[in-house]
Amino acid sequence: MVQNTTLLPKQLGDSHIRLLRIYKSVVENGGFANAEVDLNISKPAISQAISELESLLAMRLCHRGRAGFSVTEQGQQVYQSTLQLLASLETFRAQVNGINTELNGELNIGITDNMVTVPQMRITEAIRRLKHQAPKVTINISMIPPEEIESGILDGHLHIGIVPYLRSIAGLNYFKLYQERSLLYCATNHPLFDKDLSMISDQALTGYDAVVPTYPQSQENKQQQLLLNATATSTDREGIAFLILTGRFIGFLPTHFAERWIKEDKMRAVDERNRHFTTQFSAITRKGARSNLILEAYLEALNHT
Template structure:
């Protein structure tokens, strides 16, 4: 009688893979007794699985009995083929998982200037968590004016941005990050520095030169600065700090940015209980952007930090 060459079904199911896994562990453990611990199943169950595999393949795979355990020549060939199959399945699983989970590529973000000293540090801590989670990600940071950040997000040049809450554009998603407090300051070389700064009139302040931003700001913030004698402008807060430190100008700075000079008595705040404003900063992303695993991972880490 001619032997049937098609010993296995055309499609291997989970039950067949399970039998091969049991056989592999038995061979590598050197017998049924040692395989019990590794497989966490009883010796009779292991024996049944090996017998079922031998019946399926129509060949003797191993000797077991009083003389001890040993693998047959056919069993050795089956073991090598099983290794190839099981290793191939594991490689396939790893490669598919890598497609879905490996974070590789560039992460481009745009940030409004001088946020690095803000105490909450949500952006910094989330970037640290992202780099720990995905060491192969390349992070590219650009310090940009808010309008340029919005444009770059909409043009897919940036994945993520941080801007003050000035307006809502229909193509952007907004998420509140934190509020930043700003106060009015003068430097140690300014005529007001040694005066009583807890109470000073609008008229008195209007006599001194001041530096104001030339970037967009909400109406309520602009109202605070209307009383100032604006004789200088700056595109960013660092420029404002430069001019305040000359001793020739008053100007508003974020408190977290000004603290370094405040601690050195190089500047003083003017009527801090009254002359201040809060700026809400937002994280922005594109509504219509293609799915980006790096961005999704970063937003996930950002949302863990409060």
């Protein structure tokens, strides 16, 4: 006669659900290595979690080693049961949210400097929609460099970030927002300001002092910056504008940011046909982050702007 043994506690806690979610990812990714990217946790941590789950269930869930990864027969049954459990939890969450749709909490956003003048205003419009839907939500905006935004998303300090897309980090989701065009500018009192600026040779360009950024740039942007006689640097685009407005430097600025000085006839674009580049901006969130209704609402608002 087979003795019935209660393997799991009567009440499943967050720690048990976490182990099952890790196991689900391992199965669906065909092993620990691929799951490491999906879960954004280390391979040893995944191995420890699977061993803990196997000990809790008193059964072997998968084979791993030199022969490769494979799921046992019992492991396959546990995987199917896990899918049913997680689906039930999601259904419960959706039903409860449908009963009480009032959102209350915080949304922490990291944004690259000088984005407020972007004509599309998708960030602003999405916040407006969110506050209309959920007036009790608190919005916290941090204007910080892209690398700090990426770190803030990964460690959970920020919920969403707006950064130039320069590389793909495994632990982040990317949502394209818009492209930003930059031109080379000079200002009033600069020797180039009153000249014909329709074209200027690379050699002639090196005869003028220029300001270049110290923040990361795409390869296309770097190629344009290398043509300049860099005698000044800036950590952000506002600093670049300051130096251009002295009338002693030329430098690249986004067209939306420079527009105010163009209208006041304080800046002019230099060789617009050849001296330009485009930067893709994206919204980023952390992969595998715990469900956040406020963030989901904001992302939904972004998709409809």
